[in-house]
Amino acid sequence: MFEKFDPRKGKRFQLLNEDGILSAEARKYPMMTDDELLHAFKTMILAREADDWAVSLNRQGRMPTYPPVKGQEANSIGSIMALRQDDWFVQAFRELGGLLIRGVPLSQHYLYFLGNEWGSHYDIDRFHITPISVPIGSQMPHAVGLAYAERYKGNDRVTIAFIGDGGTSTGDFHEAMNFAGVWNSSLIFYVQNNQYAISVQRKKQTASPTIAEKAFAYGFEGVQIDGNDLFAVYAATKLAAEKARKNKGPTLIEGFTYRMGAHTTADDPSRYRDEEEVQQWAQKDPLLRIQKYLIKNKLIQSGEIETLRKEARKTARDAFEEAENYSDESLDNIYRYTFKDMPPILEEQLEKRRILEGEED
Numbered sequence: 593m594f595e596k597f598d599p600r601k602g603k604r605f606q607l608l609n610e611d612g613i614l615s616a617e618a619r620k621y622p623m624m625t626d627d628e629l630l631h632a633f634k635t636m637i638l639a640r641e642a643d644d645w646a647v648s649l650n651r652q653g654r655m656p657t658y659p660p661v662k663g664q665e666a667n668s669i670g671s672i673m674a675l676r677q678d679d680w681f682v683q684a685f686r687e688l689g690g691l692l693i694r695g696v697p698l699s700q701h702y703l704y705f706l707g708n709e710w711g712s713h714y715d716i717d718r719f720h721i722t723p724i725s726v727p728i729g730s731q732m733p734h735a736v737g738l739a740y741a742e743r744y745k746g747n748d749r750v751t752i753a754f755i756g757d758g759g760t761s762t763g764d765f766h767e768a769m770n771f772a773g774v775w776n777s778s779l780i781f782y783v784q785n786n787q788y789a790i791s792v793q794r795k796k797q798t799a800s801p802t803i804a805e806k807a808f809a810y811g812f813e814g815v816q817i818d819g820n821d822l823f824a825v826y827a828a829t830k831l832a833a834e835k836a837r838k839n840k841g842p843t844l845i846e847g848f849t850y851r852m853g854a855h856t857t858a859d860d861p862s863r864y865r866d867e868e869e870v871q872q873w874a875q876k877d878p879l880l881r882i883q884k885y886l887i888k889n890k891l892i893q894s895g896e897i898e899t900l901r902k903e904a905r906k907t908a909r910d911a912f913e914e915a916e917n918y919s920d921e922s923l924d925n926i927y928r929y930t931f932k933d934m935p936p937i938l939e940e941q942l943e944k945r946r947i948l949e950g951e952e953d
């Protein structure tokens with residue numbers, strides 16, 4: 593399917609270049625309608641504003657640790673746009689745009705990063721999203737299991753599983769890749785290669801020139817795409833999903849992208865990367881690129897963009913206020929969150945907390 597873009601031959605799939613110009617052959621690939629494209633663009637703006645606001649809230653002491661998505665938006669937005677609402681979306685923790693595409697309220701996402709686990713509980717029949725997975729790689733066995741279950745039930749649902757470049761060094765990733773290959777799973781591995789795992793550069797993470805080529809060792813196809821190109825992300829995911837739906841096997845998509853911000857608000861990237869590098873990647877900003885395309889093709893006027901930004905800023909502020917005003921969880925709920933039957937040691941702890949907080953009967 594991606595024969596022309598074999599990562600082992602140093603090829604990368606791109607349809608929209610940094611000047612916002614589509615390649616001559618772009619129209620041979622699946623494309624969004626103009627309306628879908630505008631929706632994706634507006635969601636990118638909202639994700640960007642929501643992100644900037646979260647970082648600012650952290651500096652104000654109102655938001656604990658938050659992992660910025662800035663620069664990576666096209667990856668989860670383009671790929672989730674290419675799937676059905678009932679396809680499984682197995683996230684890591686840097687897929688805000690994709691969550692918004694599925695319809696998850698921004699306030700819910702903020703709630704999670706305010707420290708409330710309920711923020712990562714999704715109405716499963718509506719969203720088909722698994723919880724945020726902070727333990728790196730642990731979502732991958734779940735993803736291959738979901739794909740197995742859907743096949744077993746005779747459904748044609750596809751599963752997409754997100755992971756970072758650092759996550760590809762975990763055993764969980766490789767075990768999932770192996771099972772997916774052996775079972776010919778209807779699974780798309782989407783690696784957001786943002787060039788760093790906290791301070792560890794991609795080249796120190798693995799000796800293979802690309803992450804995409806690892807798929808071939810497991811018996812299926814891998815493709816490296818320009819992850820800052822919404823068109824390429826959409827087309828590659830659409831093709832991989834069509835293949836998976838016909839039981840023709842998994843695909844690994846490596847979205848070659850860049851984390852423009854810090855790893856989290858607790859990180860200082862100036863200690864391990866040069867400003868010059870950041871500036872070079874700023875030229876490849878996925879938002880700017882799609883904006884140039886939309887303006888050139890008269891799908892939007894430049895004046896409208898500032899209005900969209902202002903609206904998104906307000907949406908982000910309102911969403912955060914909603915999350916901040918969410919009533920505090922009861923002590924009991926916090927303790928009973930993980931276990932159906934709590935171990936005695938936690939029962940004891942809860943009793944002690946109750947006494948301390950004056951909650952005892």
Ligand SMILES: Cc1ncc(C[n+]2csc(CCOP(=O)(O)OP(=O)(O)O)c2C)c(N)n1
Pocket residue numbers: 686726727728729755756757758759760784786788789790851855
């Ligand atoms: C099992 C595990 N080990 C270590 C960590 C600490 N940790 C948090 S994020 C991270 C790096 C992840 O890098 P990558 O997979 O490239 O994703 P990115 O954060 O760049 O999106 C690490 C090591 C963790 N969360 N889970």
